[in-house]
Amino acid sequence: MHGSQLMTYAMKRYTKKLSPLIWLLPLGIIALLFGYNSIQEVPKIEEVPREQLMDYLLEGNERFAEDHPLHPDQTLDRLRELNRGQHPVAAVVSCSDSRVPPELIFDQGLGDLFVIRNAGNIVGDYEIGSLEYAIEVLEVPLIIILGHTNCGAIGAFVDQDHDHSHVYSEYIQKIIDFIDAEEEEKALPRDIPNFFEKAVEANVLHGVHTIKKTIPNVDSLIQQKKLRIVGAVYDLETGKVNILKED
Ligand SMILES: [Zn+2]
Incomplete structure (x- = not known):
């Protein structure tokens, strides 16, 4: 060749x-x-200092809202690891609405969040009991009351505020009455153009205030920087969580 x-x-x-x-x-x-x-x-959530936890969760929300979530710790291995015990870093009260799953919108995994959900993310007796467990037994350093835009429960309250003619079944009515009785809702001027939006916020703030008033030692835990309570609203249009008020 x-x-x-x-x-x-x-x-x-x-x-x-x-x-x-x-x-x-x-x-x-x-x-x-x-x-x-x-x-x-992205450090492991349990390695994040307590005072940076909310920012850490907001970073997760940013990943979600920018459409590149990491879906951390959603494996069977992680579940087996957690079978020995849970140490969630935050308790979240959010709406049952199918568009509001806290683990997804904060891009977290199994064992990270202690979540309480109901229509309208209201904080009543049973929710307070669950939060007491989260604070006293699980020692979570962060509580988030998470409302959301276009909430059906708040929408029902707003509609009823304008027009009492619609009849709901007994237990749905209880939810609406609960929201209607909140002093933060009563304090809202009715003639503002963004009443619905403000009613969502007022309901969140009611949750924050109720926890502080009702659960023993919450004030002292906040003063000692062992606990932080955050009110926030999640926007269904952008996917973003916006903080309303802290501590
Ligand atoms: Zn809702």
Whole structure:
């Protein structure tokens, strides 16, 4: 075989052998860089200092709202690890609305959040009992009362405020009456154009105030910086959680 022919043959083999690697190399580098960044930027939630927890959850919400969630700790391995006990870092009271799942909107996983849900994210006796458990037994350092835009329960309250003719079944009416009796709702001027939006916020603030008034030691835990209570509203349009008021 002629020398140049041999060379061409060798080059062909070489190219053939390398071509899949050449195609995969940039992809591999991108994957490694992204993987490396994820590991670098997102510490385990239990390693986050207490005072930075809310910011950490808001970062998770930003990932969700920007459409690149990481879905951390949602594996069977994680569940088995948690079978020995749970140590959630926050308690969240949110609406039952199917568009408001706290683990998804904060991009967290199994064992991270202690969640209480009902239509209208109201804080009544049973919710207070669950929160007492979260504070006293699980020692969560953060409570979030999370309302949301276009909430059906608040919408029913707003509608009824304008027009009493609609008849709801007994237990739905109890939810509406509960919201109607909240002093924060009573204090709202009725003629404002964004009454619905403000009614969502007032209901959240009622939850925050109720926890402070009702659960023993909450004030002293807040003063000692062992507990933080945050009111927030989640926007169904943007996917973002906006903080209303803290402590
Ligand atoms: Zn709702």
